[in-house]
Amino acid sequence: MRVDLVPDGLWERVAPLLPPAPRRRHRHPGRLRVPDRAALADIVSVLRTGVAWRDVPAQAVGCSGVTAWRRLRGWTEAGVWPRLHTALLTELRRADLLDLDACAVDGSHVRALKGGHHVGPSPVDRARPGSKHHVIVDRWGTPFAVTLTGGNGHDITQLLPLLDAIPPIRGLRGHPRHRPRRLYADRGYDFAKYRRLLWKRGIKPMIARRGHAHGSGLGKVRWVAERAFAWLRQFKRLRTRYEQRADLHQGLLHLACGIICLRRLRKSL
Template sequence: MPAVPSSVIEPIWCQFEALIPAVADKHPLGCHRPRVPDRVVFDKLIQVLVFGVAYRKIEDASCSATTIRRRRDEWIAAGMFTRLEQICLDGYDKMIGLELENVVVDGCIVKAPCGGQAAGPSPVDRGKQGTKRSLMVDGQGIPIGCVTAGANRNDSPLLEATLDKLARFGFDLPEQITVHLDAGYDSHKTRDLLDTLGCDHQISTKGEPLQAGARWVVERTNSWHTRGFRKLQICTEVRTRVIDAFIAFANAIIITRRLIAQAWTRYRWNNRPHKQP
């Protein structure tokens, strides 16, 4: 069984392939070993992301663990995963439409047994190492921005950096944005920040029964992250830039899957799945 259905991964690969920069052959005699095809490494990275396996567990005659890590780092340095995520967002916005009038932000803590730059003592796991993801989604739960930090960081101080991710949409933002938050953000500091940014807000009140409101979509997206991508459920990467790259990669898959599901009832195209995803 493939890690991701071909109806989802093939359009992602087409966009990703177009972003891969040309590699110059610098060997003076031109007699080194042939370069491992990019598609092979791409498929290996999907397996790492979905199954959460170590690189050495999936190496074979076609591609070594060292090649996977080296090519991954090359693509991260070129900013390809972030650009892929942005292309998927632009495509979704063009065909379906992002609901940026309402955005929802919430934090999610996952295990980080290897520690690293984005790890800290987890308040929900007996002080073991963990990573927090401050995730922002639109009104339908499409991931539009994420900030990683140690698990011991509070949600509220990460809010400004998370909302700064809206800058990726440039001048296409709506005139008025309402930010939906849970009781962990219920403070004067948070309200002052949102007032400074010119955003309306709906914040759950501390000490009162759970007020779900419109925040359930971010909980669903957090579930897509942790249940659909083992690499995000247990963070074994040490460097923040690698963690962010895998999050962007997962977001690209989620956005594409939602785009196909929403477009299935609206459009017709070649290679359209026979049934709704």
């Protein structure tokens, strides 16, 4: 198993979240269970390189790709990845490395080669099947929440679901934070209805106006959302959607967000 795929810092945070392994039979125990850390290394290898599960070299990582896929399926259904992401956000807030006052939101298209749920004709890819990643980040580009929709979904439809997806972030004394004070967005989010809904939630909308010339100055703040997508695209498995099951692709998105948060935390130490 390659140690650099699952460093000690990542494993120490993932291990307590994993569901207990099933008990082995006494009379006919069968094969030994592949260690969870080896399976996680396989999952991270696929996430980074984009290689197909069946093509993962077991001798290089530690187990077969099929075994790792089954482990990914079980851990996704157990909700491991969102809890990992939330735990790392809490650590970042405790270290004063989050800015919950100013956040930015945006969406990005990816091609979906095998169809599945949350797939639709992409308006930016000649109506080919595609999906869309939606992300909300702080002023440094740290992802708070990420969602998945069909490629034909409008960005504005995910504005409130993204805000609802932000977990209660603890780490400091007082009530946990789960919403920003200001939200920056481009012209695709310029709807009077949603501006009113943001004000009702106590969030000041900083959204570029449609029909106005460029030069609002909001680009100096909103660019961090584009940088977050660039960080996510470093994980080659996320550049194109191969998973038919939307929950597995969503799980890989949460794992990538957790790794991004861990990188930021390690750089500050």
